């Protein structure tokens with residue numbers, strides 16, 4: 001019986017595990033769980049005899065792959081797969097996949113939860129501001145970006161998007177104004193919501209030279225990855241621009257510096273929690289299990305992300 005290991009430092013909601021187990025039981029696979037582990041050693045031991053692995057942001061390094069002697073497939077239950085060593089997977093002939101779109105709505109809703117919280121001065125009782133009528137720029141119009149745009153329209157915001165990989169016509173059809181350059185997006189929008197992946201092209205690409213283009217009362221919302229931000233230059237900019245707010249679901253490395261210096265102008269969730277809803281966990285976890293079973297049964301490689 002092939003073994004599917006679910007290894008999550010940040011566990012799925014119990015309803016999601018229940019549904020994954022129903023699938024693996026029905027299809028004749030063994031399900032094994034490693035939750036809230038704290039060392040790579042624990043993951044290496046648990047994965048040693050697994051044929052398939054489901055993870056969230058857990059780091060699947062070359063060492064983990066080396067220890068996984070029977071592994072055929074690893075699925076990142078979520079969108080961003082910057083935590084998987086794709087080269088190590090490819091070198092061992094292991095298929096790596098993600099589950100795009102499955103947790104996107106949860107992430108988009110959190111972006112708005114944080115935006116409202118900050119617009120209302122962290123609910124301290126003083127008069128805040130509204131989102132209605134404000135400009136919002138979506139930086140990368142993928143699965144999360146689309147949900148953010150949809151919700152923003154409900155709030156009555158004026159929505160713009162920049163994505164060189166999505167035809168302008170498609171963006172327009174959703175009632176969103178496409179812009180041609182990233183600079184134009186930041187120049188135009190008081191709020192910018194980031195949805196770019198973390199890769200060699202994007203790491204540290206969000207820096208002061210871009211952010212300083214934003215109009216007065218600028219708010220940067222990051223539910224993507226902290227690695228895309230040039231944190232040093234952002235901190236310098238926030239010293240100069242006392243109207244600039246930074247909101248993130250992924251706290252910067254220098255979180256205490258930001259909180260000390262800009263306490264009223266920054267907010268970070270205690271733990272990355274964009275995808276922390278029962279619905280998102282069920283969607284992503286079940287999709288991962290189904291993708292693995294389809295791969296074993298038919299060789300289907302839809303959603304493969306490595307070569």
Ligand code: 3PG
Pocket residue numbers: 010056057058077078079080081103224272273274275276
């Ligand atoms: C993703 O890339 O899917 C999100 O960032 C969610 O990540 P998580 O599963 O680690 O919460």
